[in-house]
Amino acid sequence: MSKFHPELDVLTEYVAGQLNYHETLMVAVHISYCEACRKSARELETLAGVLLDDLPGDHVDEQLLAKTLAMIDNQPERQSRAVSGAASFAHPEVPPPLRKAIPNGFNALKWKKLLPHLQVCDLEVSPDGPAITLHRIKPGGRIPKHTHRGTEYTVLLKGGFSDMYGDYNAGDYLCRDAAHEHTPVAADNEECICLTAVEEPLRMTSWKWRWLNPFLS
Amino acid sequence: MTTPDEWADCLELIAGNQSRDAFAKLFRHFAPQIKGYARSSGLTMMGDQLADELVQETMTNLWRKAHLFDREKASATTWVFTIARNLRVDLLRRQTKHQGHLDSDDMWNEPHTEGDGSDWVEQSTVERHIRMGIGRLPIEQRQVIGKVFLEDKSHQEAADELDLPLGTVKSRIRLALKKLRVGLEVEGYE
Ligand SMILES: [Zn+2]
Ligand SMILES: [Zn+2]
Numbered sequence: 449m450s451k452f453h454p455e456l457d458v459l460t461e462y463v464a465g466q467l468n469y470h471e472t473l474m475v476a477v478h479i480s481y482c483e484a485c486r487k488s489a490r491e492l493e494t495l496a497g498v499l500l501d502d503l504p505g506d507h508v509d510e511q512l513l514a515k516t517l518a519m520i521d522n523q524p525e526r527q528s529r530a531v532s533g534a535a536s537f538a539h540p541e542v543p544p545p546l547r548k549a550i551p552n553g554f555n556a557l558k559w560k561k562l563l564p565h566l567q568v569c570d571l572e573v574s575p576d577g578p579a580i581t582l583h584r585i586k587p588g589g590r591i592p593k594h595t596h597r598g599t600e601y602t603v604l605l606k607g608g609f610s611d612m613y614g615d616y617n618a619g620d621y622l623c624r625d626a627a628h629e630h631t632p633v634a635a636d637n638e639e640c641i642c643l644t645a646v647e648e649p650l651r652m653t654s655w656k657w658r659w660l661n662p663f664l665s
Numbered sequence: 666m667t668t669p670d671e672w673a674d675c676l677e678l679i680a681g682n683q684s685r686d687a688f689a690k691l692f693r694h695f696a697p698q699i700k701g702y703a704r705s706s707g708l709t710m711m712g713d714q715l716a717d718e719l720v721q722e723t724m725t726n727l728w729r730k731a732h733l734f735d736r737e738k739a740s741a742t743t744w745v746f747t748i749a750r751n752l753r754v755d756l757l758r759r760q761t762k763h764q765g766h767l768d769s770d771d772m773w774n775e776p777h778t779e780g781d782g783s784d785w786v787e788q789s790t791v792e793r794h795i796r797m798g799i800g801r802l803p804i805e806q807r808q809v810i811g812k813v814f815l816e817d818k819s820h821q822e823a824a825d826e827l828d829l830p831l832g833t834v835k836s837r838i839r840l841a842l843k844k845l846r847v848g849l850e851v852e853g854y855e
Contacts, residue, residue, distance in 0.1 A: 453851045457820055457835050460848065464814045465750045469758075469765045476772045484850040486774065490739070491791050491847040496750070496814045497742035498795045503815060505697025506704055508720060513692050516721050517685065520728050545771050575763040 450482040450619035458623075459485060463492040470574035470645040473545060474601045474621065477643055480543040481603075481619025541606060546571075546643070554606070554641060557582070565589030565634075571643075578645045585609065585634040585641075593631040598647035600624040607640035609633060672741035679731040688728060695727075696720050699749050706753065706817035719756060723749045740792055747773060791847065798845045806841040809834055 454462070454475050461467050462475040479485050537544075539553035549571050550557060559567040565586040573579050582605075585591065602622040609616055611630035616622065624630070634640035672694065678687035703709060703716035726748050734744055751769030758764050799807065812823040824834040842848045 456839065456842070456848055456851075460813060460838065460842075461819060463750075464817075465754045466813070466817070466819045472772045473767065476774075479774065488848040488850040489774075490743075490788075491850075492842075493747055494740070494743045494788065494792050495795050495810070495842075495845060495847050497740065497744075497746040498792065498799060499811060499814050500698050500702055500746050500749075501742050502799070503698055503701040503705065506700035506716070508696040508700050512696065512717060512720060513689060516692065516724050517688070519721060519725050520688070523725065523729055544774075545767065548767060548771055572766050575758065575761060575765050 450478065450485075450617070450621065452614070452616060452620040452622055453482060453485055454478060454621050454623070456488075459488055460492060463489050463496060468574070468576035470576060470578055470580055471601065473574075473580065474603050474643070474645065476545040477543050477603045477605070478619060478621040480545060482621075543605065546605075554582070554584070559584060563589075563592075566591065574645060578647050580643070580645045583642050583644055584639060585632075586639055587634055588636045589634045589640075591632045593629060595629040596624055596626050596646060598626070600628075600644065600646045603643045605641045605643055607638040608635035609640050609642070610635070670736075672745075673734070673736040676727070676731045676734045676741055676744075677736075679728060680734065688724075691727065692724055695745050696724060699723050699745070702749055702815055703753070705815045708753065708756070715756060719749065719753055722752045722756070726752065737788075739788060743788075743792075795845050795847060802841055802844060806837045806844075809837045810841050813838065 453459075458467070458471070458475065462472060467475065475485075479489060537547055539547075539550070542550045542553060557569045559569050561567050566589060567584040569582040569584070571580045571582060583591075585607075587607075600623070602624070604616050604618050604620045606618055608618070609632045611632045613628070613630065672691060675684075675687040675691045678684040679691075699720045700716050703719045708715045708719060723745070727745065730748070734741070739747075751773055754769045754772075758768075802810075809823055809827070812818040812826070813820065816823075818826065820834050820838070821831055824831045827834070
């Protein structure tokens with residue numbers, strides 16, 4: 449069970465469809481690990497349904513019904529349960545929202561080595577700006593000390609890491625801004641994989657790692 | 666007055682018998698709501714075309730996915746909201762040049778997918794509480810939750826529009842959610 453969750457207002461905006469692409473993805477991935485947030489989201493959806501029910505309806509032309517009925521006649525085969533369910537997916541370590549992006553598991557991705565113990569893989573660039581990347585840290589590996597100029601979103605997918613603010617495990621959702629300077633260290637017993645989106649380039653504060661800046665942007 | 670259960674019956678008739686009568690009944694009930702949602706969330710700024718598209722796409726999705734509907738997991742209204750929301754987000758994304766690889770169905774667990782950890786008794790208790798409580802909310806709380814859920818306003822945009830500090834908007838929403846007993850599964854949310 450996760451210990452670090454999105455704030456309630458973030459969850460609310462997620463349910464309302466307000467968050468931008470990468471934030472939505474981060475919350476969706478967290479939710480696939482976190483039963484409490486899944487339940488909360490479902491309750492918020494129930495609330496939204498009731499509000500929708502209370503909305504004064506708009507006039508809809510009868511013609512639109514006729515047109516829609518005509519569309520239904522041309523519907524392709526209906527989706528089967530098996531297709532829409534993800535039960536048969538061969539790589540259960542990949543959370544459902546990422547299965548399209550990572551169809552063959554983490555190992556099949558093209559990883560780029562940044563440091564002996566740190567690899568990255570660019571998944572895609574969010575339509576709203578930031579790159580969405582995976583970071584993979586060897587057991588016990590340390591990420592150079594850095595702050596964030598913008599907001600850094602992280603969801604842990606596998607393993608664990610620690611920094612001065614806490615210990616994090618699979619499913620944990622973190623949102624860090626410029627006020628946080630940290631030196632994440634992966635847990636000793638297992639490699640650590642996390643999903644990250646940074647709204648502005650990272651700025652390394654430790655002079656030793658200044659040269660890394662171009663790679664981490 | 667029809668109860669929400671009647672809409673679940675309609676969905677089951679569509680799933681089982683591909684009943685067009687049931688579909689027409691659902692359409693007459695939900696289409697005006699979906700269009701109202703499209704309007705309040707700003708889809709009608711350029712005329713009715715996108716709003717009508719949202720109505721049509723949501724309704725054809727209801728037809729196509731009716732066999733996935735599970736009344737034990739969610740009420741028909743909740744289900745319709747999630748489908749309309751997902752399609753609305755996709756519709757808006759399609760208007761922009763740059764789209765992501767994932768679409769809304771990847772980003773939101775639909776109520777029919779397994780493991781959402783709630784059952785019918787819980788669901789209907791939650792919904793009953795909301796229906797009872799919502800009329801008793803102070804008007805300023807009712808107003809902000811309406812803006813956030815149906816008017817495509819972020820908390821910040823709602824604050825700007827109401828000329829209130831962001832913190833006030835957030836606390837009004839939290840008070841409302843607390844009264845309705847919604848969204849508070851994570852301990853420490855206050
Ligand atoms: Zn959570
Ligand atoms: Zn960081």
